[in-house]
Amino acid sequence: MIENLKQRVLTLCPSAKMMGEYEESKMLTIEVPNENWHELAVSLRNEKDLQFDYLQDIIGVDDEGRLGIICRLFSTTYAQTPLVVHVWTDGRECPELLSVSDVWNSANLYEREVYDYFGIRFVNHPDMRRLFLRPDWVGYPLRKDYDMESNPLVLKNEPVADFERSERLELDSNGRIKESSFQLFDDKEYVVSFGPQHPSTHGVLQLRVSLKGETVQRIDPNFGYIHRGIEKMCEEYTYPQILHLTERLDYLSAAINRHGMCLLCEKALQMEVPERAVYIRTIFDELTRIASHLLGWASMCNDMGAITAFIYGMRDREKIMDIFEETTGGRLFTSYSVIGGVSQDIHPNFQKRVKDFLPYMRKMLREYHTLFTNNPIARQRMTSAGHLNKATAIAYGVTGPSGRASGWHNDVRKIEPYAAYSKVNFNEVTDTVGGSFERYYVRLDEILESLAIIEQLVDNIPEGDYKAKTKAIIKLPEGEFFERVENARGDFGIYVNSHGDKSPYRIKFRSPSMALVSALDPIVKGEKIADLIMIGGSLDYVIPCIDR
C-alpha cells in the first residue's frame, strides 16, 4: 500500500523526493519543491483515490539553517498511509512559500502560526499577520538565532490600528509577488470585542465580533494572550523535564497530554512499558477525560446562564480530583506518567475509590439530563444553533467530541489504539447532525463510555512493576517522531525532531482546540451573540492549549 502511494505521488509530482518511510509507523515522508507544493496539495486533496482531506498539522522548522514546513496529511475516506510532506524555503531573509489555505481550511491558522514563529510568509494566504505575538514583536522566536532579550515588557497602549490591518501576498500572472495591506473590519462595522478578560471565552481568547443588531456577521479570533512559548522552552529541557510542560498545555487533559509525550519517548526508545503502568495510565486518561468533559459540561451550562448546573459539575469533578490526589499528590497536574511507566504505584485505596465513583457518576449523569438536557429552554437554544457538517468539520480539522458529533469517526483510541485501548470494549460515540446539542450530548455520552472503560480495567490491573528501568539520561535517537493521542478535545499530536541530544531539536504540539476555534467562524455566522457564547461552550476549547 505504501508502494502504491509512493507511485501515485511520484506521478502527480515527479519532482517529489522520497525521504524514506517509517515501516513501523506506516507513514510516507516526501520532500516537495515549493513551486509544486500547491499543485500537489490540490491533487492530494481532490483525487478520487487519494482524498487526503484532513490536514492534521503544519509544523514550521528551522533545521540547520533551512526554514521550512512539515505537513501531516490523513485521509478520512480510506485507511491511507499518512503522508508527511516537507517543503523548504529558499533563504532566511525573505522566506516565502505557497499557501494551501484554499485547499484545507485548517491551514489558515497553521500557516499564520508558522509565519509568527519563523517568519515564513505564505503567498496567497488571505490574512497574513501574526497569530500569537503582538504586532510590534521583533523577530521570530522559534528561529534558532532568535535573541531572547529582544522583546522587553511593554505596558503602553497598543494602538488599535495595529490589530486592524493585515497583509496579503498575491501571485500575479507574471509570477511576481504583490504585497498589499488591507483593513480587517470596515470602519462602519460595529465590532464588539469578547475577551481577553471575559467570563465565557474559556480563557483569554479575544473574539472580535462584527455585529448587526444582535446578529453576528463575522468573527475574528485573536490569540496569543496566553502564549508562553512552551515549544521554544522545550528545546532547552530534557525529555523528563518536558513532561511537566505538556501538562500545562491543555490543563484539562493534563494526564493525557503527558501520557502522549511519554508514549512518544517510549516509542522512540523502543522501550517496553510494564503492563501495570499501561493499565494505570489508561484509567487515569479516562478519569481525566471525565473530569474534562464534566468541566466542559459545567462551563457550557454556565455560558447559558445555568450557574447551578455549573456548580453541580464542579462538585462531581471534585470526586475525580480526590482520586487523583490520593494516588499522585496532585489535583489538576498529576505529574504521574513518566517515561517508562508511572512515577509511583497506585494508592491502596485507589480501586475502591474508583469503583465507588462509577455508580455515583452514572446517577449524576441522569440528574444532569433531567436538570439541563431536557430543559426546554436549553434544548431549544442548543438545537437551533451552531450546525457544523461533516465536510466542514474535516476541512477545519475539528476532531474530538465536536468532530464526532458531526459524524466524523476520528477517535484516535479507535484508529490507532494505544495504551490499553485495544483491550477494552467501548463505542466511539458519534452523531450525524453536528449541532450544538449533539456536541453537548456526545460529550455526556463519552463520560458513560469512559466509565465503561474504567470499569473494565480497574479490576484487572496486572501485578508487576509500575515503571521500567530507564537510562540515567534519556536521549532520543536521531530522527523525526510523531505521536498522537485522543485528549479530551481531540487529536493531540506531538512532533519531535531529535538530533540525538537529551533535549529535542524542535518539538511541536498539535492543539485540537485551535481547530475548534478556527471552525467557530463558519458556524456562528448569522447567529445571535448569546448563541456565539453557547456554541463556544459546546466546542469546549481550552485557550492555553492553542497559544502554547
Added chain:
Amino acid sequence: MEIKNIDIKNIPLEEFKDNEYLEQYIEELRKAGTNVVVSKLSDLLNWGHSNSVWPLTFGTSCCAIEFMCTAAARADFARFGWEVTRNSPRQADVIFVSGTIVKKMAPVLKRLYDQMAEPKYVIAMGGCASTGGPFQKSYSVVKGVNDVIPVDVYIPGCPPRPDAVLYGMMQLARKIKLENYFSTKRLEVKEIVPLADIARKAKKEKGA
C-alpha cells in the same frame, strides 16, 4: 507594635505566616499618621471592605480552574462573602491573577486594574502570577505580575489548591483590616529578606 483588630475566625494570629510584614506595615501607617476619630470610622469601613471582597472574573489558565473549584460547592468561598464575582472591573474589588500573564496580556491586565474602582487589591495566585512559575525561561512570559501591577498577596502553588486560595484570601482580609482607609496613597513596605538575596546572587553566579 502588635497587630490589633485583625483576628480571623478559627485561625489564631500567631499561626498566620508573614506577620512580620504586617508589623512593618503598621509601622509605616504610624509614620503616615492617623488620628483617632477617623481611625474608628476607618475600622468600620475596613471591616466592611475586608468582609466583602468581590473578585473580578479574571482567569488566564490553569489556576483559573482551581479558582473555579474554590467558588464551587466543595470549598465555597461564599462563606467569606467573596462569591459575588463581577465581570466588570468597575464593580470588583480584587483581581485574582489566576494564571500566566504574557507580554501581550500585560497591557490588558494593567488596563483592567486601572479601570477598577478604589480601593482595589490584587492577589497573585499560583507560581506563574507570582514569579513566572514554570515559564521562567520563556521569552514571552512576564516574570511576576508585580512588574505590571502592585500585588498584595502571593499564593504559591501550581496551581494552589482551593484551601490554599482561601488562606490567601484571609491573608488579604488581614491586610485590608490594617489599611488606613482615608489615604489613597499606597503604602509600600520594603522588606528585606536576606535569603532571597542570597538565592538571587547564587543564581546569577551559576548562570555566569
Added chain:
Amino acid sequence: MFDFSVITCWIDNLLRVEWGLPDFWTLAIEFVLVGVALLTAYALIALVLIYAERKICGFFQCRIGPNRVGKWGLLQVVADMIKILTKEIIPIKRSDKFLFLMAPFFVIIGSILTFAALPFGLGLQAIDFNIGVVYILAVSSLGVIGILLAGWSSNNKYSLIGAIRSGAQLVSYELSAGLSLMVAVVLAGTMQLSEIVEAQSDLWFIFKGGIFAFVAFVIYLIAGHAETNRGPFDLAEAESELTAGYHTEYSGITFGFYYVAEYTNLFIVAAIATTMFLGGWMPLHIPGFDAFNAVMDYIPTPIWFFGKCAFCIFMALWVRWSYPRLRIDQLLKLEWKVLMPITLVNLAAVAVAVTM
C-alpha cells in the same frame, strides 16, 4: 386583626390635638415619618433579600453560602453595603454624563413609588389610590427607563446591547403582567389595592378564582420576574455574554442602586402577586370554619403578608437557580406566543365565568 391605622391615627391625634400643631406642620412631620419608615423598610427588605438569595442559592448549589461574617453570615450584607457605599464612583469618558447620573434615579424612584403603594398590613399602606393597579403598573415601568438610559448613556457596547434587549423585553412583558392582574380586578370589581385585599376576606382569589386565578397568578409571576430582569430573564445583564450588561460602567454606589433595586423589585413583584391573588395581608379564611378563621386572625397581618411574599420569592429563586437563561427570541416567543394568548383566553374565560 390589629389595625395599624390605630397607630397612625394616634400619631396624627398626638400632633394635631395634644401638641396643637397647625395643619401644615402636622402633615410635614407625618410625611417625614412616612418617608423614614419607607426608607428603612426599603433598605431592610433589600438587605434581607440579598442575604436570603445568597443563602438559598448556596443551598440549591449544595453549598452553605455566607456564614463567617456575624452569626450565620447575617452581617455579610451589612459589610457589602458599607463596602459598596464607600467605593469610588468612576466618571466615564465620552459618556452622556447627565443621563448617566440620572439612570439610577429612575430605577430607584420607580421601585420606591411602587413600594409605597403596597399594603403591608391592615392600615399599613402609604399610598392607596383608587386606581391602584394602574398606578402600580405605571410607576413600576419607570425602571425600564432607568435601564434604557443606563445602557444608552454609558458609552459602552455591552451596555448598549443590554439596554436594547431590555427595552424589547420589559416592554413586552408589561402586557401580560397587566392582563393577568386584570383577572384579579375582574374578581374584585375594584382597582384599589386595599379593597382588593378586602375582597379576599372570605377566600383568597387564587382559591376563589379557581384555575383562572391560578393561571393568572403564575403568568403574573413569570411576567413580573421578566420585568425585573431576574434570571432566567436576565438578558439585559447576561453575565456570560455581556459581562455585566447595562450596568457595566457603573461603579460604587451607583451600581449599588441597581443591585438594591433588583432585590426590592423582586420583593415588589412578589408583593403585588400576593396582594392580587394570595389575599395580601388577609389571613387564611375558609368559609364555614369560623373557629379556624378566628385563630388565623390572631396572627398579625404583616406576618401574613411577608410570609406569602417569602413564598413567592422562594419560588422565584428556585426557578432562577434551576434554569438557564433564555435567548432573546425565546424570550419574545414566550411572551407573544405563549403568555399573551393564554392571558387573553384566560381573561375572556374569567369574564364569562364571572358573568354566568
Added chain:
Amino acid sequence: MNEGFLLTALATAVVLVVAGSVIALIVAPRTKNEQKGEPYECGVLTRGGTWMPFRVGYYLFAILFLMFDVETIYLFPWAVVMKGMGMQGLIVVGLFIVILALGLAYAWKKGALEWK
C-alpha cells in the same frame, strides 16, 4: 393625602440616591489614571463609536406593545364594573378581546413576532 404620600415617596427616592452618592463622593478614595475613564471592553480599547442604530425589529415590538397596551388600558375600567354589566357588557368586551386576539393572530401569521 395620597398625593402627599406620593410626593413623600418621590422625595424619599431622591434623598436615598442623593445621600448615597454624596456619602460615596465624600468618603470614597479616588485615584486618577488615564485608563480609568475609558469604556470597558474586556480589557481592550474600544474600536470606533459605541452607539449603533437600532434594528427595525425593536420598533416592531414597540409598536405592537403600544397597540396592546392602549387596549389593555381600555379594558381596565371594564374590569372594574364588569360584574354589574351583565351579558351585554360581556358580549361587547368579548368582541373587543376577540379583535385584540385577532390582531395578535395577524401579527403572528405575518411573522412579526419572529425575532430576526
Added chain:
Amino acid sequence: MKSFYLYIKELFEGICNLILGLKISMMNFLRPKVTEQYPENRKTAQHFDRFRARLVMPHNEKNEHKCIACGICEMNCPNGTIQVLSSMVEDPETGRKKKVLDKYIYDLGTCTFCNMCVTSCPHKAIAWSQDFEQAVFDRDRLYCQLNAEGSHVESKTIPTPKTEGKQNTSTVNGQES
C-alpha cells in the same frame, strides 16, 4: 389544526420538563451540603499523604538531615527552584575534603510540584509536606531555607556520591511514599 395540536403538546411537554428540573434542584436543596469548611476544620481536616504543598527536608531529633549536597535535585529541577549552596570542608579525622551543605534554598514561588527532585534524590533527603498555608505578602518571603540552622548530615549516609549526572530521575524505581 395540526400545528395547534403541536403547540399544545410542546407547551405541556415543556412545562413537565421544567417541573422535573425544579425537582432536581429541590433534591439538591435538601441534600446534605458537600462544603468542607476550611478554616473551621483546620484542626481535623485530613490531607492525602501524597499531596504536595511544599518541599521539606526532614530532620531527625539530633537535627540531622540526609542531604549530602550532591545537587542532583537542583539539576533535575526544570526551572531553578532549588539551589544547593555547599562548601568544601576538610574532614578533621581523615583529612579528605568533602562537600557540606550550607544552605538548601527552595523557592516556593517558582516550584511547579513536578516531583522530579524528590524522585531523583538518591538519599531521600527531601520530601513533600502537606502544609498548604503559604500565602505571603512579599514575594521574597517565598524563598525558604530547608535545612535547619546548625544541622548537619546524618553520619551513616556519608557514602561517596556517584559522579554527578549519572544519576537521574529514572535510576531509582520511583519513590515509595
